[in-house]
Amino acid sequence: MAFDWLQKRFSRRRAQLRRAEEDNTLTVGASTLWAHSEGPRDRWPNDRGQMLADALEAWRVNPLARRMVGLTTQYVTGSGIQVRCAHAPTQDFLRFFWEHPLNRMAVRTAEWCDELTRTGNLFVLMSSDAAGMSYVRAVPADQIERIQSAENDVEQELAFWPRATLEQPDPQPWMGRGADQAAVMLHYAINRPAGAQWGESDLGPVLRWLSRYGNWLEDRARLNRFRNAFLYVVRTRFSQPLERSARQQALNANPPGAGAILVTDENEEWSVLAPKLESADANTDGLALKKMIAAGAGLPLHFLAEPESSTRTTAEAAGGPTYRHFEQRQRFFLWMLGDVLRFAVGRRAAVDRQLDPRAEIQVLGSDISARDNVSLGLAAVNALNALCELRDRQLIDDAELLRLTYKFAGESVDVEQMLARGRSAGGGPGSRPTPARKPIPALDLENGETKT
Structure with a gap:
């Protein structure tokens, strides 16, 4: 009875899933x-x-x-x-x-x-x-x-x-x-x-x-x-069990210490049992x-x-x-x-x-990782020098210069927003004047020589 009820329920469920999906049934x-x-x-x-x-x-x-x-x-x-x-x-x-x-x-x-x-x-x-x-x-x-x-x-x-x-x-x-x-x-x-x-x-x-x-x-x-635990095993011949028990009691009463010297005859053999x-x-x-x-x-x-x-x-x-x-x-x-x-x-x-x-x-x-900051800082400085040369040659614009600079610095920024903020900030009274750069001579792309 229970099995029939479960089978009917899952059959209805499979039929519902086969219907076409709509926005309200998705x-x-x-x-x-x-x-x-x-x-x-x-x-x-x-x-x-x-x-x-x-x-x-x-x-x-x-x-x-x-x-x-x-x-x-x-x-x-x-x-x-x-x-x-x-x-x-x-x-x-x-x-x-x-x-x-x-x-x-x-x-x-x-x-x-x-x-x-x-x-x-x-x-x-x-x-x-x-x-x-x-x-x-x-x-x-x-x-x-x-x-x-x-x-x-x-x-x-x-x-x-x-x-x-x-x-x-x-x-x-x-x-x-x-x-x-x-x-x-x-x-x-x-x-x-x-x-x-x-x-x-x-x-x-x-x-x-x-x-x-x-x-x-x-x-x-x-x-x-x-690992350092061990047992002494003494092998000898005894005529009666009482003699073995007496010998064992005597050794237990005075066990040999570390570095002790034991003198035995040929009838007694000592050995050590260790793991x-x-x-x-x-x-x-x-x-x-x-x-x-x-x-x-x-x-x-x-x-x-x-x-x-x-x-x-x-x-x-x-x-x-x-x-x-x-x-x-x-x-x-x-x-x-x-x-x-x-x-x-x-x-x-x-x-x-x-x-x-x-x-x-x-x-x-x-x-x-603070170590990454040092590597990224060095990469940004080295890349900025090369990018400034490209900007001076008018091979890239300000947006590309800023994008590549922040890329080598490991930061993701909105380039257009940064440019707008820079223009609105202006020079300011405490800003340093931009150092004058020597004009870079134009190069002939065919032979690589300087154009006169």
Whole structure:
């Protein structure tokens, strides 16, 4: 009976999916079968809960897991995050929101980055008072039971249902950002497959290998502890068992110490019984496990206290992909903070007309690698000299000169906007006069000789 009911339900579902899609029936990311809870590409709730618990436990007890999460936070947040806005009232509110004792965003950013790296999800609960001031708290991902999204779009999250507890067996959901309530929840995810609601932890691919490496290392430490343990074996002939027991008691009462001299006759033979580890391949096995962990985390081995006889050149080359990964994560994290700030400004602007909810908010982080700044600076100086020669020969215009200069400096700018700002700034009273350049003679392109 139950099988017939399921078969009819899925038959109707397949018939619905075969119909022509319209604007009102278009499903983005997932079908309506999954629209109210998990996406078709999400983990099952039990599997996700176990993964989150394992990631938290590994972060607590495993030094490598703690180091991987800490490295990401150190590079993403760096020496601090700055918030800028050209609109003065909005900038004043952002500073007040950032430094409020109940927010403490300068300290909270490291906690948020840890949670985002450890679980792959960050649930920010934002509550606002009557004056429009907002306060934020991060809700642990394992306390969210399910996410309710729109029927036609899995990314339009409407409500977040917390996990039931003994104190609250039937909890009420937190509404999404579109709700007109004092408290709403914002959700951000990393490592999220297309069509999924939940993100994936950075520790997810390496949890199994972290456990194996920890067990292997613990076994090696336990065996090494007993490596120097040994037993004396005394071989001789006894006529009766009582004589053997008496001899053993006498030796146990006065065991020979280190460096002691034993004098025996030909009827008694002494030997030592010690463990043989045969650990010639132990280093290779441990290094193979650690390489698997480093590959899953996207970190070079020298980041995990394993130089592996690497030179400085190979270490710098191995750090390139890692820095690029940290740059991408920092870009996402800064965008996330900007989204939270824009949402807080929008709520404040509803009661304070001095604020501009459409004002541009810039969230700036520190450089991932200071060594790159030196290389880019040298490249920009060398390139600028050659580009100025091309500009003097009228082979390129001002826009191309500015674009190439910032390209070698590693910066991406709006060239036309920069030119307009430069023209509006003018020379100014303190500007230096442009040094006179010697006229460059024209060259004959056919023979390369100077034209007279």
